[in-house]
Amino acid sequence: MPGFxxxxxxxxxxxxxxxxxxxxxxxxxxxxxxxxxxxRFAFHDRPALLEAYEAADKPPVLLAGxxxxxxxxxxxxxxxxxxMGLTAVFAPSFGEIFRGNCANNGMVAGMMEPATLAAxxxxxKTGNDLSIDLAAQTVTCAGQxxxxxxxxxxxxMLLAGWNNTTRILALHGQDITAFEKxxxxxxxxxxxxxxxx
Amino acid sequence: MRDVMTSQSAPKTxxxxxxxxxxxxxxxxxxxxxxxxxxxxxxxxxxxSFELLRDNALTVRRPVTQLAVPDHAVPTSExxxxxxxxxxxxxxxxxxxxxxxxxxxxxxxxxxxxGIVHVISPEQGFTMPGISLVCGDxxxxxxxxxxxxAFGIGASECGTVMATQTLWQARNRNLRVHYAxxxxxxxxxxxxxxxxxxxIGAGGGIGHAIEFTGEAVxxxxxxxxxxxCNMGIEAGSRVALVAPDETTFAWLKGxxxxxxxxxxxxxxAWWRTLRSDDxxxxxxxxxxxxxxxxxxxxxxxxxxxxxxxxxxxxxGPARALDYMGLEAGKPIxxxxxxxxxxxxxxxxxxxxxxxxxxxxxxxxxxxxxxAMVVPGSTVTKHQAEAEGLDKVFEAAxxxxxxxxxxxxxxxxxxxxxxxxxxxxxxxxxFEGRQGAGARTHLASxxxxxxxxxxxxxxxxxxxxx
Ligand code: SF4
Numbered sequence: 001m002p003g004f005x006x007x008x009x010x011x012x013x014x015x016x017x018x019x020x021x022x023x024x025x026x027x028x029x030x031x032x033x034x035x036x037x038x039x040r041f042a043f044h045d046r047p048a049l050l051e052a053y054e055a056a057d058k059p060p061v062l063l064a065g066x067x068x069x070x071x072x073x074x075x076x077x078x079x080x081x082x083x084m085g086l087t088a089v090f091a092p093s094f095g096e097i098f099r100g101n102c103a104n105n106g107m108v109a110g111m112m113e114p115a116t117l118a119a120x121x122x123x124x125k126t127g128n129d130l131s132i133d134l135a136a137q138t139v140t141c142a143g144q145x146x147x148x149x150x151x152x153x154x155x156x157m158l159l160a161g162w163n164n165t166t167r168i169l170a171l172h173g174q175d176i177t178a179f180e181k182x183x184x185x186x187x188x189x190x191x192x193x194x195x196x197x
Numbered sequence: 198m199r200d201v202m203t204s205q206s207a208p209k210t211x212x213x214x215x216x217x218x219x220x221x222x223x224x225x226x227x228x229x230x231x232x233x234x235x236x237x238x239x240x241x242x243x244x245x246s247f248e249l250l251r252d253n254a255l256t257v258r259r260p261v262t263q264l265a266v267p268d269h270a271v272p273t274s275e276x277x278x279x280x281x282x283x284x285x286x287x288x289x290x291x292x293x294x295x296x297x298x299x300x301x302x303x304x305x306x307x308x309x310x311x312g313i314v315h316v317i318s319p320e321q322g323f324t325m326p327g328i329s330l331v332c333g334d335x336x337x338x339x340x341x342x343x344x345x346x347a348f349g350i351g352a353s354e355c356g357t358v359m360a361t362q363t364l365w366q367a368r369n370r371n372l373r374v375h376y377a378x379x380x381x382x383x384x385x386x387x388x389x390x391x392x393x394x395x396x397i398g399a400g401g402g403i404g405h406a407i408e409f410t411g412e413a414v415x416x417x418x419x420x421x422x423x424x425x426c427n428m429g430i431e432a433g434s435r436v437a438l439v440a441p442d443e444t445t446f447a448w449l450k451g452x453x454x455x456x457x458x459x460x461x462x463x464x465x466a467w468w469r470t471l472r473s474d475d476x477x478x479x480x481x482x483x484x485x486x487x488x489x490x491x492x493x494x495x496x497x498x499x500x501x502x503x504x505x506x507x508x509x510x511x512x513g514p515a516r517a518l519d520y521m522g523l524e525a526g527k528p529i530x531x532x533x534x535x536x537x538x539x540x541x542x543x544x545x546x547x548x549x550x551x552x553x554x555x556x557x558x559x560x561x562x563x564x565x566x567x568a569m570v571v572p573g574s575t576v577t578k579h580q581a582e583a584e585g586l587d588k589v590f591e592a593a594x595x596x597x598x599x600x601x602x603x604x605x606x607x608x609x610x611x612x613x614x615x616x617x618x619x620x621x622x623x624x625x626x627f628e629g630r631q632g633a634g635a636r637t638h639l640a641s642x643x644x645x646x647x648x649x650x651x652x653x654x655x656x657x658x659x660x661x662x
């Protein structure tokens with residue numbers, strides 16, 4: 001995954017709270033087992049929203065309402081947002097599993113104070129571009145700066161473009177082995193099906 | 198588990214205790230590397246997880262800590278022979294093939310142990326107190342009913358868990374939800390959790406691990422505690438816990454994968470320490486009077502849009518009322534229903550089926566209502582059949598299905614048609630959750646059974662006293 005680089009682009013406003021992952025990616029499309037090309041299912045049952053997004057020329061930034069991405073753990077929600085052309089979402093709060101899924105897919109999910117977000121939404125609606133700087137955790141729009149937060153560890157990962165899995169193995173393989181050894185003696189009932197290596 | 202050795206520490210909550218016992222590395226960027234003891238897999242959230250393994254030439258670190266079962270995509274009206282839907286058939290076949298390739302145990306659709314992940318895992322004793330358990334499914338908090346650190350994760354994280362047996366996770370704050378007093382007859386833990394979500398909101402628990410305490414929780418059976426923890430995510434909390442006690446140990450003893458003999462005694466000794474210290478500090482506490490809870494029913498399209506069945510529909514949100522076809526100010530009781538669904542990982546266990554059967558015995562589903570029961574597991578289905586519950590349901594006009602997620606997620610052939618109104622024991626009343634344009638009211642098994650008989654939403658306490 002390539003690391004994040006600052007960019008400037010217009011934003012789309014979805015001013016509605018509790019937009020859940022069933023709205024973002026309706027469950028009946030979960031039968032698809034790939035992760036590419038899922039953009040065609042994003043907000044499938046919200047045709048008016050999709051029309052407005054198209055009419056706005058598919059901006060890559062979404063300014064959403066509180067608790068965005070609540071509900072199911074389906075990573076398809078993030079893959080489909082990515083597939084429809086989004087690279088960053090800002091909201092007052094996020095469903096937590098969704099937020100973690102964003103970080104694992106190079107999608108910026110930035111938390112903004114409700115008042116900050118409201119001011120930014122007003123500027124975005126009148127066609128102003130947003131400049132997104134993840135390292136500084138700021139959005140600049142119409143000469144004003146708007147603060148957002150991405151958890152430290154997610155930010156590091158997004159900026160560096162790390163692969164979480166291989167990085168854990170490379171940096172902490174020995175820590176994990178040591179933990180397992182200690183657990184095997186403290187809680188042997190969790191290890192009855194494995195013989196000691 | 199290290200905790201056993203260090204008794205001289207600051208007071209801890211149950212959540213802190215579980216977290217500390219599973220911390221491999223304390224991170225300096227707000228997250229700790231947490232050891233994962235058990236991982237449940239289903240067909241929908243894992244295809245891309247296995248891709249992650251293949252793309253990076255990784256293997257599964259401890260295959261025996263993984264257990265896979267098809268549940269979301271499987272048809273429930275018939276079983277045996279190939280799955281008719283091509284995409285579903287391929288998805289289930291892919292899970293089986295992936296498990297074979299990576300050495301993970303797969304519980305076949307036709308087997309006795311199949312069912313919804315969150316129902317079969319406790320049934321098998323795969324879920325235990327004190328463990329950390331994850332699944333690519335947001336309702337994984339269900340297992341917190343045993344005092345396990347259990348939470349839902351995304352598909353990428355499923356891959357990480359398989360390869361490393363760990364995850365970087367942010368430690369949550371502690372939220373104590375205390376239910377004083379005892380429930381009225383016909384009021385259940387489903388009503389308790391809905392009442393909480395209505396109180397704190399769908400995002401009210403974000404960043405918090407919930408521990409449920411109080412008389413009504415201690416009095417609850419394990420099945421009822423699972424219902425309670427199951428919907429923590431509907432309040433925004435990934436983790437929901439009940440401290441294990443004698444009820445827990447009695448329920449688990451003798452289950453196929455539970456510890457045995459001396460190991461059992463050793464495990465129980467540790468499990469008894471899994472509680473919040475009396476002087477533990479919670480970041481937040483919510484007190485709810487259990488005796489004052491009326492049967493709950495949702496009126497909107499978010500689980501926090503919920504009300505007592507004897508109340509009137511609130512003034513908004515307009516979008517939700519419009520979608521649901523409801524009018525503000527009118528009583529919710531009396532609203533006619535088209536579908537009644539008893540099932541899902543929230544309410545499909547044997548006690549749920551018994552409660553519903555108790556209501557409908559000797560009665561018949563109202564004309565025009567499609568009613569169905571979908572047991573959470575094949576084990577539950579067979580137990581219910583041994584008790585004659587299937588006959589009770591069928592005599593009343595309910596369809597008796599095979600185990601699976603069914604109408605909870607409507608991606609498996611079961612769905613509510615557009616514009617139709619359903620009352621459901623599941624956990625999400627989102628727009629389109631039970632089918633595009635379907636309207637969903639969440640309620641307890643007793644309330645759903647009562648509505649199926651009456652053909653409208655009714656107060657089970659009054660009509661079936
Ligand atoms: S029953 Fe519903 S909520 Fe539970 S695992 Fe299945 S789809 Fe998810």
